[in-house]
Amino acid sequence: MSWWRRLDPGRIAILAVLVLGVAAFLTRGQWLGTVETAVDVAVDAVDVAVDGEIDDEDLVTGGAVVAPAVVDIEDPEDFDVETERLYRIVPGAGSRASYHIEERLGGLSRTTVGTTTVLAGEIAVNLVDLAASRVGEIVVNVEVFQSDSALRDKRIRHDYLQSSHWPFVRFSPTSIEGLDTEFADGIAYDIAVTGELTVKETTRTETFAGKVTVTPDALVATMSTIVLTSHYDVGPINIARLAHTSDEVTLTFELVADRVEIGSEPTGDLRREIPIPEFAVGRFSGTVQPILETRCVSCHTTGGPAWTTLALDTAGDAAAIADDIAFVTGINFMPPWLPSDLSPEFVHDWSLGDNEIAAIKAWADAGGGLDVRPDTPLVARVQAILPVEEDQKIGPRDGLYTGYSRPDGWPVKADDYRCQVHEVADPEGDGNWVKGFEFRPDQVEVVHHAIVYRVPAEAAAEIAAKIAAEDEIEAVKGFSDEPGWTCFGLSGLRSQGVYSIQGWAPGQSPTIYPEGYGLYLWPGDMIVNQIHYHYDHDTPADGSWIILDTATAAEVAAGMTHIAGDDYLTPAEVPCTPAEATIAEERAATVDGYVNLCERSNVLAEIGEKYDDFAPLIPGLLLAQCGGTVDDYDDLDGTVGYSSCDLPARDTGTIHTVLGHMHEFGAAYRMTLHPDTPEERILLDIPVWDFEWQLNYEPVEKIRIERGDMVRFECWWDRTLQFMPEPRYITWNEGTVDEMCFSSIAVLPDV
Template sequence: MARSSSLLILIGALGATTAAGQDGPGAYKEAPSIAVDHRLHRVGELAPDLPFTSIAGEATSLARYAEGRPLVIAIRDVGCPLSKKYGPRLAEIEQALGDKDVRFLYVNPSEIDTVEQMRAEKAAYGFQGAYVADREGTIARTLGCDRTTDVFLLDGSRTLMYRGAIDDQYGIGFQHEAPRHTYLLRAIDAVLANRTPDVRATTAPGCAVDWSGRDVQPVEPAITYHSRISRIMQQHCQSCHREDGVAPFALETYQQVRARRGAIRQSIETGVMPPWHAGEGSRAFLNDRSLSARDRDALFRWIEDGCLEGDPSDAPRPLVWTEGWEIGEPHAVVTIPDPVSVPAQGAMGYRYQYVKTDFPEDRWIRAMEIRPTHPEVVHHVLVFIEEPPREGETRREIQARWQGGLQGYFAGLVPGQATTMYPEGTAKRLPAGAWLKFQLHYTPNGRAVEDRTQIGFIFADTAPEREMHTSAAMTTRLDIPPGASNHEVKATTTFSRPAVIQSFAPHMHVRGKAYRYELTWPDGTSEVVLDIPRYDFNWQTRYVLREPIRVPAGTKLTCTAWYDNSDGNPANPNPKARVRFGEQTWDEMMIGYFEYWRDE
């Protein structure tokens, strides 16, 4: 009796509609969460061509059924309350996409639902796609199903592009009048446009699927170039390593990857590639470029097994790179006035150029992109809102007026990150008639070139709900002793108003060794939100949070930097120098940039 009562209570909670004021403090509720590492759920991998027979008796397979079209696989359970609630929604989505050539497949892994019940459900909701009684659980288990409301989206090459919730209208212990986030529809729109979905995985509230006691294991495709390695290259390497990309060589074909297998393995083993430096214990980030342990093992196993090419029919669709501006045709473009000559060799200090904009009123920027003429020689570009120095003005006076970019920057570029697109309802203000100061850092690569960098803007039609700000925890009081191998410097800032943090961007120079962002909440508890144990000056990464952090007034942000001024640092220009604050790379900086909006 106790077990039956518990089951009834659970099912009652799943099916309940929360009435305002009726659920007490601590009542359990579960909504979809985007704080999910998609790489741990096989997103981006090839789905095997699994055979199945529908309840109508049609014997086929995933590839033959989809016929090269995107495929939505929806998990079903006749008895689950949330699965029932999402039946009409799935039918609506399927019908709405009827002219967009997207196929639907309904998979029921229940051990107790009968075929008659499945037929009745299919008819009641009006599902048009095939319905499968996945008794053995082969399809659901291979896809990684753990809830009865999971959906999986495959593109035309059977790459898993999204997994998780349909939307967020229904959850455990609540329901809304309408969904706020239509995860599945947005993912389908992205795939139809040959783009990667912004959200690639979520949790999906629903009845848990328990695989214990069921003799079924996920089907694993053989590791070949076409089935596995090509997808890893696309997702982690080709944004730079492609024809006409900023990297020195392309990794777009079997022959190219096989020929570079030694360099690939070395770069992964040393942590040089892919360039990602957030350590364990950090928050999750949308632009995480690191390899999962599963991807790393697959790459090494492929190399050890002789670099098998595999079946070309398993290959992913080639990535389509945007020609011209990635943000689309800009509403306005600002170009530095003077070309910069970059020599074939040697080191270059920072170059600065100023441009006055001519906008008669404030403009709201929802997307921007920095485009050098020769990105292969650009280490980074930062753009600040700052006037040129006045005649006779000293450096100290300039810094007093403009802070020298220490409190924030307007836009930035690093290799692989040239565009900035703000979340819906958010934009950054460009004041009327503002001056833009370009800080340009070049790294000669063996060929002399002439660069003329531009920045393009996409304007919002109206003022946004939220204004994006850039600020920093920083200090100019640097005094790094000669030979110091682990010199620590701290800087803090306290939020006087409630805010929502969207990203972090630490900045040091060549003696930078490690960096950490830590939040201390008003109750005195603290959390390390970004830990960089191996800071690399060559990659000035902007870490964009998967879930922005809401901070109440009184929250303190502490940034800690460590510097290596010893002769054990190969990048150190002079281990015998006492190093102080300065803008050139042989000086040092300590800036913990972050982007936020006010939570009002």
């Protein structure tokens, strides 16, 4: 089996989608930001029919993959050689399928184009009754679709089209308009071809319009249509800090079909080999290789936490995408370090320096050449990380978690957020002093990030209720009975005393508290771990661990000081834009049963039905806490909402870590100590928010905070960052269509 198939099963379908309507899908893959290797230097021939993985068995004829015939050669009356001509679209013989989509990439707007020449089909032209002409099914192989970025193409295939499972996009015409006239060779006819476009499991009726010209030797046609990526569950693409696409995508067929004899064997297999790339000579081993091995390879390696996005196993893998690596590092998308220079310097900063970014750009600009063999391994250079003692290695209390799968084995959802309980051993019944803490992923290829919470024993009843409710949902939906509960926002727990103690993402170092300090877990305290799983094509059972380094009896006797931690919840209120509000009002007036969710009261009612009676009260309580009303949030800056709230600090000492949390509409975040005073100090500034990277940041400098000191918490949200099928008011709560402005400050109290 080829490397590309192993790495990115979805590649095939993506290409097809583009071609046929696929364009819309491919479109989403336009973001270069996901550095991945589109071509393996040792790639085998990629065969879309390998291992019988394709579902389109009707396309396999005599060992080849071809488009269905438009003429039934077994029926002598199905084709009249005197009055009809047969034309055939042969893969790679002049025909082309393309997509055009509007994209905002790295802050710049552009139109992105992707094309493929691997498509096939047949057309029978009736010279006597032109309207009786027939267009057969057009089939597009999506594995070789190309834009100006190999990374974009692979990401589309992998995450959106899932092309290893659905390798072809298919368009089956059902009617043709514009041919109700006499036939003449060389005349350009305006036509509209309506048919069924199938992408993955979705089939919809679409109409391609354009011109067709027929000659004795060939048929030439150009047809286009506009489709919505959301209709096929392949867009719009919204990747924080990188790429955003429109929902509309223009798909175009430029067909060149040669005339063939009836009964002739189809020519041109829809399968393709991926060419082995050729590499220029350039400076790599002493300039770029050390940067990649220090900053990138620990995650982007086969079997690593980011390998399904991109594996940089060899020098050739990097050289094949040199321009893309330069792009994503140049806009600071990778490595994913979010705090700006307005923030204090933080421990374990893995961002690239200006000289490193410049070195990568210079290498790419010079052609991305190599001074080593392409198959030279790239090996992660282990950074000095202080390990924590494994006094307790705690797996999930209720067993391994396996994401929900469909009957065919594919994940029900690509992104899954799950909370599980980890019980802390306490044989003496006197609690535990935790000196060091580590989250250790089990299935590194699917564990994307985690947020870990300390939960008091008093929350046991709420946890039991959460699990019971999840069990009921699983039973109703026919899902497997899995441990834990779904928790997109935070832990989903509202009991007093629940607070986050660590945020983890690939590359995050263990937490080691200063000498004499620790996190005290009272008898019965639990740890709840919220893990974001990102599934590609399977859902392996995961049992990620919590590692605790606990204080000895002697250390406890010498005196331990509990780290103080407090969470600060502030308003999140983002009304609909005027245009969205008008749309919602019109639909409410004309569509029976339509609920106008641009009305805040309707959203609060929905939240109450979804969660509990307390949930819809939270937004109002937060407004009151900050001395404001909902009217303060009436005006958007275009599509951007903003919240600011000053609250007094609750602890005295030295700041240990700070954390900000929002959901996927989050645009920017800032936490400021002593705002609007000469002592003003920004504690955390994230100018471009990314939901996927939420960490506890530890300042290098010892920053003093006193109980009662004013702290300002600011959050920005952009309504365009996530696609909403129906416009709605966004307010504070747990769901994917809700938002938060949540902050945490951990403090080392004075001793």
